[in-house]
Amino acid sequence: MNRRRLAAVLSALLLVVAGCAAPVADPDAAGDASNEADGTADPADDWSWPDDPPTDRLGWEAGYWYNESIAVNQSDGLNATEREAFVARTMARVEVVRELEFEESVPVEVISRAEYRNQSDEPADPVHSDWNDQVWEALLLVGEDRTIDEVFDELYGGAVLGYYSPSEDRIVIVSDDDQPTIDRRTLAHELHHALQDQQFGLDGSPSTQDAQLAESGLVEGDARYVDRLYEERCAADWDCVPRPPASGSGSGSYDYPVFLTIYAPYSEGATFVSDLRERGGWAAVDDAYADRPASTEQILHPKRYPDERPVEVTVEDRSSAAWTRYDTDPVADTVGEASIFATFWKHRAIDRARLQQDTGAYSPYNYTAGPSKGWAGDAVVPYRPASDESYEANPHERGYVWRTVWDTEADAEQFERAYVTYTLRLRLGGSYAGENTYLVDDGPFADAYRVTREGNTVTIVNAPTVEQLDEVHSRE
Template identity: 75%
Template sequence: MNRLPLAALLSALLLVVAGCSAPVVNPPEDTADSGAWPADPPSDRLGWEGGYWHNESIAVDQSDGLNATEREAFVARTMARVEVIRELEFTEPVPVEVISRAEYRNESRNQSNLVHADWNDQVWEALLLVGENRTIQQVFDELYGGSVLGYYAPQEDQIVLISNDGNPTINRRTLAHELLHALQDQHFGLDAAPPTQDKQLANNGLVEGDARYVDSLYEERCAADWECVPRPDGSGAGSGSFDYPVFLTIYTPYSEGPTFVSDLHERGGWEAVNAAYENRPVSTEQVLHPSTYPDERPVEVTIEDRSSAAWTRYDHDPVGDTVGEASIFTTFWKHAAIDREKLRDDPGAYSTYNYTAGPAAGWAGDLVVPYRPASDAEADANPHARGYVWKTVWDTNTDARQFESAYLTRTLKLRLGAKQVAENTYVIEDGTFADAYRVTRQGDTVTIVNAPTVEELDEVHARE
């Protein structure tokens, strides 16, 4: 599992939105009120799965949980309905397993190696989202452990739904969402994970956006003309606190992806959405601003290694990470460097939030390269003795100045109490981001160097 888990995060913040209507496929006459059902078709077809038509009534009562027969009928009919909406045929059955939330928490413990975990902590610290008092994995454990309702596991070709009690029930929207992931995997493949945070969020913008768009259309059909299984009160996401700015970061695909996919659908129907899997979005900029897809691509950013013998880059592939526009937006949202109230203003047709703001817009590319002490003994003795170089490139000099102002003046100085101690050099004395920072801008490029002390800034990245 990479730094951004693929599991569908359908939290309590999930909103049912209205918009486009789904295409209608009518294999049999709609006999929902007559009680007469046509015979099974001679071969599999769109809108029929596992012995059930998409508009067929099923005897399912979730008030006392679902037995095996009820679950089979519920899953089969939902598969048929997902086919009708998405206009794609399932090629294989999709097993569904139900586990407890406690079991999910136990199974989702971090399996990544220690080098990746340490490297990844520096990336999230560079964003000023996760300080030195926590690891990003601890934040993920809190977030996913209490919020995930279900996920599709491509390696096992199965859906796992999470129940809060011993009598499992199924959220129909979660089921439709995860079945759509199975459908995607059967037709387009879901195993490959892009190498950087921004590309992962962008790829998930298509994958999760497709699923969220379809589950929204599913709910619209339930409200308009389908008989749907209600979800009993009290089921759903678990409770618990979590880090809201980190949530906003990884929620980007679920909020912005559906509007991105609906834009593709409006351009050229489901064929245009299908084609996007052959040319997937490569930046959150493309997902946040659908008009930039597919032509506007990020610039390649490189950072020369100018560290002293006392510091070294991690033995990690890739050596650096690209965080992108959406992650930069959440940095400024967390520290109130932008108007936080505008998060809910003018979201897209199928979006929950609005992730666009001046200091993050105009992004052209970036790279974060973490550093550690070259001595293993020193690195082990002081796990907070780390540093990084973060270079951001912007469309124009004006965009770069706007980012620099939001980062330096409104975030480092105003919110985190940084004091200027030399030219372009600042120190945060207390708190979870207590470190030395060097912030420089040259034209359309802003470079941030971080180290534990002012003296070590040049050791991490010597001035030119």
């Protein structure tokens, strides 16, 4: 999504009341994990819980058992000793919940929100950024008055609570307090990302928007599911560090429909992971990292994973000599079901109340609606003027072809109707300008649009003027 991968907890976390308990039982009564299956003697038979074990094991990290008490008071911030104990015990607890072992410790840094906002991203590739702007414009989510990078900067700057960086093997917690504190649920979430990276690898990212969101549905869903189970243990039988009060200073203002798009993995991923676990325990979740979800359709409809793969959609280049595709890899993007839902939510082509109705046990939102749920595949191909002079002089002279394929003709018809009738004409004020052609005169999406449907396929061509539609993508 033209951003570095942020393993971030966004702003919609639930408040949970913590319970309390003291260490009451040997977490490894069966014996030292170093025992071999051949029955050889344990090299440390004289060890007994609760002393530190001679070898690492689930539920113990850096001198702390998962169920022992620690002295941490965040009212005046965290000192080094408190942070060390807090992080180590949380690691041990994440191991117990997820039934996976950390292979090494994870550095945790706490910074202020001002520091986070001042951090600079790697310089963006201007050509790829321009290409990506057309993808988000095709979704009718970010128009010509802004760039998607500007929207992301605004959104992430106010909503991120923390992130894990696979390339740096470290966690950064963003604190809104003058004396930096750590929210235990955020810490558990980001530590689980480190655990995922150590066990399965998180480097690299798919090439399309939909595939990125889909993979995040597994990665973020696993972490959200684990931090939810963590909180349930705090409420039931663990003595947990109280969560700092929410100050609200990090909320900021941001584009809500774009937020909905990138929040889909956080909202729906935990339900997806819960479904996997019901099918085959944690082993089924582990196995999914070797066969990661290929589309947000699979995240939104877990029963479609792993068998229902997205249809490969191609767009033949029928542009004139005046237009060209971007020199990017890939040339086309796939936006997917979750992003299309956000489009129709923004433009009220669906009942907005649907978003908070019929949600799952682990999902704050419901991303399914008639005009988007029959999605089978899509491809967005942005176009620019072939002349570099014209390209540089006219930043809004762009176009694109967006082809969507649907499960049935009825699904394609429903998408077309929602797009043309409710979005182009009713919400954007588009007027009829010829066969299957519409013109939006004003606003950030002021352009010409040609929308055609053949069977279960809908093709949308966009250009600055009606006359240029055939130059971007000629009729057959």
